[in-house]
Amino acid sequence: MDGQPTAEVIEQIRDIPLYRASLAKGYFPVLDKPDIARGFPENWMTPRLAAALEAGEAEYVLSTGTNHARMQLIRPPYFLLHSYYRLWSEHPDIAGTWESGCRRVSLTTVLATEHVARVGAARRGVPPAQVPSFEDRWLDDRTCYLNLRLDPAGWERDEVVRMLREIEAARASHPQGAYHLDCSGYHLAHLLRKVGEWGLWDDFPPPASIIHAYEYTPVNVRRFLAQHFDCPVIDLFGSTELGYLYFSDRRGGYRPYLDGMSVELHPVAPESTIHELIVSSVRNPFMPLIRYRSGDCVRTLDGTPDPDRIAQFCGRRKELxxxxxxxxxxxxxxxxxxxxxxxxxxxxxxxxxxxxxxxxxxxxxxxxxxxxxxxxxxxxxxxxxxxxxxxxxxxxxxxxxxxxxxxxxxxx
CATH class of the missing domain: 3.30.300.30 (ANL, C-terminal domain)
Structure with missing residues (x-):
C-alpha cells in the first residue's frame, strides 16, 4: 500500500508501543503531532531506549517551538547538529568550507540562541546566564550563535558592532580567514541593512558560504542576499524532529537528502497542486516517525506528487x-x-x-x-x-x- 513501511523499517519499530496497533492491523495511518505527544514517553519506551537514556546515549529535548507548540522529543545528543554537519560536508557547492575547517556562525532567532545557551549551561552544571556571553553561545567548538534580540529590526548600532566583532573572532581562527554563515534569511537581510545604514562594511568580513535554514526565505530576500555576497547561498529544509530532508544547490534547484527516510506528497485539497509532506524516518533510532505529517507544504515542477520534483517549499499547511x-x-x-x-x-x-x-x-x-x-x-x-x-x-x-x-x- 502507498506509503506503508518496508519490512526492514517494521523490524526497527516492532518494539515501540506507539506502533503496536498499526502492526496488528498491518496498516500505518498518517501520524500527527498530537499522536507523538500522547502518552509520552511511555508510548516510545523500549528496553533499548531505557538503556540508552541511562547511558546518556539518548536525551530528552524540547523542540524550539518556532513553528508549532513545543514538543518533547527523545534523540541522540547533537542529533540535529550532526545531521547538519554531515550535509554541509557532502554538499556539492560548500563541502570545501567544511573540509577547510571553517567555523559556523549562526544568525537566527533569539529562541535558538537561548536554546544553545541552556544546553551549554546544563552541560557545565550551572544555571543559564540572563544575557549569555559570547563564550556561553558556542554549541560546540565549531558553532556559535550571535543574536540576542527578538526583533532584528530593533538591533542598535552597538549590537551590530558586537555581532561583527564576534564574526571576526570566529573567522580569525581559520588559516585563510574563512567562515561559514548559517542564518535565517530575514535576519541576515536586516543585518545587511544595518551595516549599510551605519557604514560598517569594512567590519563585515564576507563569508565563504551561506546556508539559510530556519524559515521560509522570500524570493526578494534571497535576491537581496545574492546581490551582496559572492559565495554559494544555499537553502536547507528540515525540522527539529526529523533533521534535514532537502537542500538547494547554488542555482536554486532542490535535491533530496533522505538517508534513513522516505517522503510521500499528499494534495492538501482535491485537485490542488500544493502538497503536504508525509515523512517516514528511522534516522533518529529512538523516535522513528512513520508516516509523520510534518505540516510543511511544497509545489513540484509539474504539479504531480513526486518527491524528487520539488520546486518550492511554499509554507505551512496551517497557514494556507x-x-x-x-x-x-x-x-x-x-x-x-x-x-x-x-x-x-x-x-x-x-x-x-x-x-x-x-x-x-x-x-x-x-x-x-x-x-x-x-x-x-x-x-x-x-x-x-x-x-x-x-x-x-x-x-x-x-x-x-x-x-x-x-x-x-x-x-x-
Whole structure:
C-alpha cells in the first residue's frame, strides 16, 4: 500500500508501543503531532531506549517551538547538529568550507540562541546566564550563535558592532580567514541593512558560504542576499524532529537528502497542486516517525506528487488561505510579490473582511513603492486571493514571538 513501511523499517519499530496497533492491523495511518505527544514517553519506551537514556546515549529535548507548540522529543545528543554537519560536508557547492575547517556562525532567532545557551549551561552544571556571553553561545567548538534580540529590526548600532566583532573572532581562527554563515534569511537581510545604514562594511568580513535554514526565505530576500555576497547561498529544509530532508544547490534547484527516510506528497485539497509532506524516518533510532505529517507544504515542477520534483517549499499547511478554487500558500503570494516588486522586504497579508485584504509591507530602501507599482501589486494580490486588496507601507512590521514573521493574519 502507498506509503506503508518496508519490512526492514517494521523490524526497527516492532518494539515501540506507539506502533503496536498499526502492526496488528498491518496498516500505518498518517501520524500527527498530537499522536507523538500522547502518552509520552511511555508510548516510545523500549528496553533499548531505557538503556540508552541511562547511558546518556539518548536525551530528552524540547523542540524550539518556532513553528508549532513545543514538543518533547527523545534523540541522540547533537542529533540535529550532526545531521547538519554531515550535509554541509557532502554538499556539492560548500563541502570545501567544511573540509577547510571553517567555523559556523549562526544568525537566527533569539529562541535558538537561548536554546544553545541552556544546553551549554546544563552541560557545565550551572544555571543559564540572563544575557549569555559570547563564550556561553558556542554549541560546540565549531558553532556559535550571535543574536540576542527578538526583533532584528530593533538591533542598535552597538549590537551590530558586537555581532561583527564576534564574526571576526570566529573567522580569525581559520588559516585563510574563512567562515561559514548559517542564518535565517530575514535576519541576515536586516543585518545587511544595518551595516549599510551605519557604514560598517569594512567590519563585515564576507563569508565563504551561506546556508539559510530556519524559515521560509522570500524570493526578494534571497535576491537581496545574492546581490551582496559572492559565495554559494544555499537553502536547507528540515525540522527539529526529523533533521534535514532537502537542500538547494547554488542555482536554486532542490535535491533530496533522505538517508534513513522516505517522503510521500499528499494534495492538501482535491485537485490542488500544493502538497503536504508525509515523512517516514528511522534516522533518529529512538523516535522513528512513520508516516509523520510534518505540516510543511511544497509545489513540484509539474504539479504531480513526486518527491524528487520539488520546486518550492511554499509554507505551512496551517497557514494556507482557503479559496473557492483551492488554497493559496505563502509561496504563491511571495512569487506574486517577487515578480512585480523586488523592493518589498517584509510583508503581511491582513484579512480585513470577507472580501477585503490589506497588504502591509516594508521595503529594503525604506520608502514606499511608487503609485503605478503599488496599483499593479494590489491588482495582482487581489486576483490571487479573490479579495479587494490595498497596500500600506510601514517603516516596521513586528516579528512574531517565535522570532519568525507571520505572512497571513486575520485583522479581527
Amino acid at each position: 488561505l482557503p479559496m473557492r478554487n483551492g488554497p493559496v500558500a505563502q509561496g504563491d503570494l511571495d512569487r506574486c510579490i517577487g515578480e512585480l516588486s523586488p523592493d518589498v522586504f517584509v510583508y503581511q497579508l491582513q484579512l480585513t473582511g470577507p472580501t477585503e485584504a490589506l497588504l502591509a509591507y516594508t521595503t529594503f530602501h525604506g520608502t514606499p513603492l511608487g503609485a503605478a507599482e503599488s496599483a499593479a501589486l494590489a491588482d495582482a494580490v487581489g486576483a490571487l486571493t479573490g479579495r479587494r486588496c490595498r497596500l500600506v507601507h510601514h517603516a516596521h512590521i513586528p516579528i512574531g514571538k517565535s522570532g519568525k514573521y507571520a505572512w497571513l493574519v486575520d485583522a479581527d
